[in-house]
Amino acid sequence: MWFKLWQSIIKELKLLFRDIGGLITLFVMPIILVVVVTSIQDSTYQSISASKIPVLWVDHDQDSISFRVQEELEQSQSFILISELDSKPLTEEVAKKEVFKGNYQMAIVLPKDLTGSLNIKVRQNVDGILDEMGMSTTSYEPVEVPGKEIRMYFDPATQTAFKNGIKNNIDKMVARLESDAVYKTFEEQLGGSRTQSFNNSFISFKEIVPREKNKDVLPNSAQHNVPAWTLFAIFFIMVPLSINIVKEKNQGTYLRLLSSPTSNSILYAGKISTYLIICLLQFYAILIIAEVVFPYMKLPQLDLSATKIVLMSLLTLTAGLAAISLGILLGIIAKTQEQSAPFGATFVVILAAVGGVWIPVFAMSETMQVLSKISPMNWALNGYYDIVLRNGSLIDIIPEMLLLTLFFVVFITFALIYDKKKRSI
Amino acid sequence: MAVMINIQNISKQYKDSDSQSLENVVLQIPQQSVFGLLGPNGAGKTTLISILCGILKPTSGSFEIDGSSSVQNPSEIKNKIGVVPQEYALYPTLTAFENLMYFGSLYNVPKKELKLKITDYLTHLGLSNFMHKKVQTFSGGMKRRVNLIAGILHNPKVLFLDEPTVGVDVQSRATIISYLKELNKKGTTIVYTSHLMAEAEDFCTDIAIIDQGKIFIQGTPKELIQNTPNARKLEEVFIALTGKNLRDVV
Numbered sequence: 001m002w003f004k005l006w007q008s009i010i011k012e013l014k015l016l017f018r019d020i021g022g023l024i025t026l027f028v029m030p031i032i033l034v035v036v037v038t039s040i041q042d043s044t045y046q047s048i049s050a051s052k053i054p055v056l057w058v059d060h061d062q063d064s065i066s067f068r069v070q071e072e073l074e075q076s077q078s079f080i081l082i083s084e085l086d087s088k089p090l091t092e093e094v095a096k097k098e099v100f101k102g103n104y105q106m107a108i109v110l111p112k113d114l115t116g117s118l119n120i121k122v123r124q125n126v127d128g129i130l131d132e133m134g135m136s137t138t139s140y141e142p143v144e145v146p147g148k149e150i151r152m153y154f155d156p157a158t159q160t161a162f163k164n165g166i167k168n169n170i171d172k173m174v175a176r177l178e179s180d181a182v183y184k185t186f187e188e189q190l191g192g193s194r195t196q197s198f199n200n201s202f203i204s205f206k207e208i209v210p211r212e213k214n215k216d217v218l219p220n221s222a223q224h225n226v227p228a229w230t231l232f233a234i235f236f237i238m239v240p241l242s243i244n245i246v247k248e249k250n251q252g253t254y255l256r257l258l259s260s261p262t263s264n265s266i267l268y269a270g271k272i273s274t275y276l277i278i279c280l281l282q283f284y285a286i287l288i289i290a291e292v293v294f295p296y297m298k299l300p301q302l303d304l305s306a307t308k309i310v311l312m313s314l315l316t317l318t319a320g321l322a323a324i325s326l327g328i329l330l331g332i333i334a335k336t337q338e339q340s341a342p343f344g345a346t347f348v349v350i351l352a353a354v355g356g357v358w359i360p361v362f363a364m365s366e367t368m369q370v371l372s373k374i375s376p377m378n379w380a381l382n383g384y385y386d387i388v389l390r391n392g393s394l395i396d397i398i399p400e401m402l403l404l405t406l407f408f409v410v411f412i413t414f415a416l417i418y419d420k421k422k423r424s425i
Numbered sequence: 426m427a428v429m430i431n432i433q434n435i436s437k438q439y440k441d442s443d444s445q446s447l448e449n450v451v452l453q454i455p456q457q458s459v460f461g462l463l464g465p466n467g468a469g470k471t472t473l474i475s476i477l478c479g480i481l482k483p484t485s486g487s488f489e490i491d492g493s494s495s496v497q498n499p500s501e502i503k504n505k506i507g508v509v510p511q512e513y514a515l516y517p518t519l520t521a522f523e524n525l526m527y528f529g530s531l532y533n534v535p536k537k538e539l540k541l542k543i544t545d546y547l548t549h550l551g552l553s554n555f556m557h558k559k560v561q562t563f564s565g566g567m568k569r570r571v572n573l574i575a576g577i578l579h580n581p582k583v584l585f586l587d588e589p590t591v592g593v594d595v596q597s598r599a600t601i602i603s604y605l606k607e608l609n610k611k612g613t614t615i616v617y618t619s620h621l622m623a624e625a626e627d628f629c630t631d632i633a634i635i636d637q638g639k640i641f642i643q644g645t646p647k648e649l650i651q652n653t654p655n656a657r658k659l660e661e662v663f664i665a666l667t668g669k670n671l672r673d674v675v
Binding site: 011019261 | 478504508511528531536575
């Protein structure tokens with residue numbers, strides 16, 4: 001039996017390593033994918049935090065509030081405010097047109113008399129409160145102050161997450177300006193001076209991150225992307241594996257295999273062992289690129305300890321088994337390569353999407369969140385994140401490993417039963 | 426003469442078909458014979474051979490090969506038979522040697538013995554210089570010869586050949602037939618299908634003509650010719666029994 005299995009593995013490895021196209025699909029493409037995606041995500045992060053976004057700035061207020069908003073936006077180091085185009089002062093109409101054409105990502109329009117209206121409104125409110133308390137120092141007739149709105153225009157192609165981030169920041173800034181105005185008016189009315197406690201936030205935020213060897217472990221884009229896209233590559237093994245099985249059926253070698261006294265289980269064990277080796281090789285190839293090549297490309301390193309690599313290898317084995325079982329099932333069901341290759345590729349993309357490789361699961365709709373829980377790619381991704389980002393141990397990834405192994409057992413059993421049934425037609 | 430293959434009432438109906446591909450086939454194939462199973466396209470030859478090789482399951486009926494029952498000992502049968510399919514059932518990117526090592530290993534041939542046998546057979550069939558060349562670079566005749574070797578590495582008692590000489594040059598055909606005769610002399614029973622009537626007439630010791638899933642006639646080539654009025658060769662017997670209508674199968 002061992003000689004048969006060994007010869008099967010040798011045969012499969014030779015078939016794979018003599019197929020240049022297959023090798024490119026299995027090794028080169030995943031490496032390119034990981035490098036490209038990590039570079040893009042890393043530069044996106046840097047562009048938001050380091051480089052500046054041009055924003056069209058239309059200021060109809062021209063008073064203290066607009067000056068402070070302008071000052072704060074410029075001080076944030078995230079924006080360059082543009083108030084003139086072709087040496088002409090920007091109007092709301094021009095700004096709107098430019099943004100909707102996609103020439104700029106956003107425009108901010110401050111309404112006329114924003115400062116004046118805010119001051120009047122605040123003063124009226126403060127006076128009202130002081131009057132109720134019998135502490136009013138001035139008296140004047142309240143007037144109707146219409147509400148003011150800061151208009152924002154976004155390029156329709158701008159992503160919602162980015163849009164929401166900007167809107168939240170501006171909203172926060174305006175709220176602070178309003179509260180500052182309220183404090184200032186109180187102080188003026190009461191004749192006091194500004195206290196330090198009003199200027200500084202009493203409640204602050206601190207992000208607590210996992211620690212390893214008394215050091216904070218701060219996740220970077222490589223730690224997010226390398227596991228996700230490695231997994232994508234591992235599941236992509238479905239495509240060459242299913243093609244391999246379909247080819248055997250069409251070449252006639254399948255008939256020879258069926259008529260031999262070797263059981264189907266041994267024949268498929270040869271394939272499973274070979275493709276499992278390939279999965280591990282893919283994983284280590286991507287890991288080496290992430291550890292060695294990324295720093296030369298000014299990308300963050302994965303920075304993994306030996307223990308983490310061992311844990312990730314174990315998880316990769318079970319993820320590989322799950323992917324292989326799908327590949328074998330597809331190869332058995334498909335009649336032609338034209339059926340198996342596009343189906344396999346599309347299915348992996350769907351699995352990746354549902355599994356949370358592209359969009360985090362928590363950001364999905366409720367239905368999709370439920371679906372993601374039955375996706376093997378999600379189990380494996382969670383396991384990888386447990387190791388890389390959550391500093392987890394073997395115990396933390398055992399549930400995912402069990403689920404992936406169970407998935408393999410169910411699908412490979414189904415595939416073998418289906419194969420046997422098919423022959424009795 | 427002793428019976429090597431005893432087929433008892435084998436019928437086969439495919440799930441998506443209205444008619445039976447094989448209908449109560451009863452056949453005895455003598456030991457050490459070269460048995461020709463002849464018939465037009467769609468007659469049921471490949472279905473019958475596929476059943477005897479364990480690739481397909483019959484709808485009903487059973488068979489015995491060298492005393493092993495298809496019902497009780499199907500795996501024992503697989504050890505006794507060799508199969509040479511009509512297709513070049515080889516991996517194109519592997520060398521002739523690598524292909525044969527793999528297929529030989531499936532039949533439990535020990536590694537050392539297997540290596541010696543492969544070298545011996547390849548030399549015998551004129552392929553020793555191409556042993557380590559990839560099969561995809563071979564001509565049709567060379568592939569047919571490797572295909573044949575893959576079926577005999579484990580010294581089977583019965584060798585099934587589905588059109589083993591189709592699409593090959595005269596020299597390769599002569600080499601293959603001559604080698605099969607040699608094997609037969611050494612005791613291997615050969616079951617062979619072909620559309621080449623002249624080749625079958627010369628090569629086979631026994632022939633059965635099958636059509637529409639039924640065995641029409643069985644006997645030696647000489648008997649079949651003698652028993653068919655106005656027939657002087659096997660091809661005329663075949664036409665007389667199966668008619669001149671085209672048998673296009675989809």
